[in-house]
Amino acid sequence: MSKIPVMEIFGPTIQGEGMVIGQKTMFVRTAGCDYSCSWCDSSFTWDGTGKNDIRMMEAVEIWEELKRIGGKNFSFVTISGGNPALLKNLDEFIKILKANQIKIGLETQGSRWQDWFFEIDELTISPKPPSSKMETDFEILDEIIGKLKQNDVPQQFSLKIVVFDDLDYEYAKAVHFRYPEVPFFVQVGNDHLSTMDNQELLLHLINKYERLIDRVMQDSDMNNVKILPQLHTFLWGNKRGV
Numbered sequence: 001m002s003k004i005p006v007m008e009i010f011g012p013t014i015q016g017e018g019m020v021i022g023q024k025t026m027f028v029r030t031a032g033c034d035y036s037c038s039w040c041d042s043s044f045t046w047d048g049t050g051k052n053d054i055r056m057m058e059a060v061e062i063w064e065e066l067k068r069i070g071g072k073n074f075s076f077v078t079i080s081g082g083n084p085a086l087l088k089n090l091d092e093f094i095k096i097l098k099a100n101q102i103k104i105g106l107e108t109q110g111s112r113w114q115d116w117f118f119e120i121d122e123l124t125i126s127p128k129p130p131s132s133k134m135e136t137d138f139e140i141l142d143e144i145i146g147k148l149k150q151n152d153v154p155q156q157f158s159l160k161i162v163v164f165d166d167l168d169y170e171y172a173k174a175v176h177f178r179y180p181e182v183p184f185f186v187q188v189g190n191d192h193l194s195t196m197d198n199q200e201l202l203l204h205l206i207n208k209y210e211r212l213i214d215r216v217m218q219d220s221d222m223n224n225v226k227i228l229p230q231l232h233t234f235l236w237g238n239k240r241g242v
């Protein structure tokens, strides 16, 4: 059995972002990313600062830990990272979840494909805008979205773009135009990643949320768009493992 680099396992909590916001879920966060976004809120998964927390685990060990932590209080598991799509061998873990009637969410940036994407119930693809300093390979993204569209098993997928500034907003629009039929979300960027003052952070992010809403409201190119904050950040600030 091959092993999976796991950064953290936590929950149950709410999915704070995107298409299934509010969903009660456990989280499995894998280590390692092929990107290094300037504003990554989970940079401990790839920048070395979390290396002592990484555990190499077998799929069944992750499942055992989920049950140990979550007890009977979950039926949904969200896989995030880092970029879980780097891990071909996550298919074993996904098989175990399926066998136990657990619904599965995935957070990934759309830079890599894995065949096990077809098994994900709620798949979020989050291509990165210019402020991240990453560059989107649209050939790969086209391929990923093309494959997902052809899947005949029931599966939801969506696009979610984090917006920090004007250029990001234009990028979001371009992605929405490229894939107009894919459910589309814009998400408020958190640029206060190190504050522990939750009240101050909440006010700051609510303000940014309102400004993003105002902008979309006045933009006829963005009529079929959903605008969301990171709800978990409103509740628990920059705390890890929530």
Ligand SMILES: C[S@@+](CC[C@H](N)C(=O)[O-])C[C@H]1O[C@@H](n2cnc3c(N)ncnc32)[C@H](O)[C@@H]1O
Residues within 6 Å of the ligand: 033, 039, 040, 041, 042, 080, 081, 082, 083, 084, 107, 108, 109, 125, 126, 160, 162, 187, 188, 189, 190, 191, 193, 230
């Ligand atoms: C930490 S990433 C892990 C999954 C995958 N690497 C990705 O980026 O989609 C999970 C989500 O958090 C978002 N995110 C990361 N840093 C953020 C920040 N500072 N503000 C808002 N969203 C952020 C990402 O865009 C992504 O949608």
Ligand SMILES: Nc1nc2[nH]cc(C(=O)O)c2c(=O)[nH]1
Residues within 6 Å of the ligand: 013, 014, 015, 016, 017, 027, 042, 080, 081, 107, 232, 242
């Ligand atoms: N509650 C909660 N919701 C989330 N949605 C996406 C997350 C992520 O880091 O991928 C995340 C997270 O870390 N916590």
Ligand code: SF4
Residues within 6 Å of the ligand: 033, 034, 035, 036, 037, 040, 041, 042, 043, 045, 081, 082, 083, 109, 128
């Ligand atoms: S792709 Fe995701 S995990 Fe990787 S650096 Fe960017 S936000 Fe962080």
Ligand SMILES: [Mg+2]
Residues within 6 Å of the ligand: 041, 042
């Ligand atoms: Mg997060």
